[in-house]
Amino acid sequence: MGNILLISERPKPFGDLVHLLEKSNYRVILRKYDVFLQKKQSDMIFDFVLYDLLPCHEENLRHISLLYKHGSIPIYVFGTEYSELDEVAFYDAGANGVVRMPLQTLAVAARIKSVINLLEKTSRVINKVKIGPLEIDLHNRVVKKEDKVLKLTNVESKILHILIQNKNTVVDKDAIIHFAWDDEDSATDNALGIHIARLRSKVEFDQKHQIIDTIWGIGYRLNYHTDY
Template sequence: MSQQRILIIEDDEHINNIIYDVLRKENFLCTQAYSGSEGKMHAAHHVYELIILDLMLPGLSGEAFMYELRTELKCETPVIVLSAKEKLDHKLNLFDLGADDYVTKPFEVEELLARINVHLKRNSKTESVSQYRHKNLFLDSGTMSIKVNNAALNLTRQEYKIIELLVKNPTRVFTKQDLYELAWDDLYIGEDKTITVHISNIRNKIKRHDKEAYIDTVWGIGFRLST
């Protein structure tokens, strides 16, 4: 089973490290960011199952990050907000911006961990019964099958995972590292042709049933689903 990725955006290094250490012990893959701008950069180029967000951040504030995450990046990743602000109207405003949960500082790490697990389980249950359609491609994640114009594609495990990642995240650009680590469930050691070859194979298999483009190359960055 692949490890779930969590993005921690917290400018207090001590708090950031505490959260990081606790989550690593629970076998999560964690990325640490110390400003809203740094967090946005990670969210734009990588896929996470959950984001932990402080509000009082240098540069891009937590509120501004939430707004740009949901509007500009069109990212629906669950967000748990950390804040010392307790007023109801402030919390309601954050939920309006798209936050999924709210933890008041100071907090117990056990409570934060419990809330994280609730959101991850809820999200995985939703995805496990999901079916997706893009143009003439139909993906059933329950049966791990993909059809194009009603013709089943004969795919390797990694080819299926690459298409699944693209279809489930239609506005995201995936780097080669993203695709390798998520599809192979392994660390990306460096530049190689593995992803390029797999993308080429996927395109050729789809072209047998549909001349439409399904995967765009974003030069210098990676790949995304064609619009």
């Protein structure tokens, strides 16, 4: 059903999780950090990444950033000792979930399978779309705007994805948060508004035709018209 990369020097704490995933027909590949770093990014064909945190915070951020640059692969990081600021830094570097050890194995396995199933479903619907002068590549998280290539964050890409799927229709804020955030407890209306503002700065191209409308108290709408 899919390939999952586990990057760790200590596979034992992940044994039960790996067993559950393999029972569900996922293939889990273990790689140590040095092997992972030696691999070319183009050789990494996985549907999900599980990253076991190192003691060195800077190394963790570097590794997560490398994984994030590869494309739309969900990244969950696992650790025992990290602060709230560390957790924020992991998300900023590209992580989609931060899980504290020891594992709640059943819940984590269910979350991983749910994310993969959702990505498989949505990837069949849309990957690339053109709106006026914009060329949007959701798989690689980039927007081509005139001569500029703008990189989307993971959350921005997911927000844009659900808005495009429901173009010209108001999408409820809760629905966007549920789709765009793996950890909904860390998402707020204010956080969504900040991401929408950043997304607008990348995709708006004509003041006469605002692409993303705010529907106050409800949500957001992507305006798609053939006369752009």
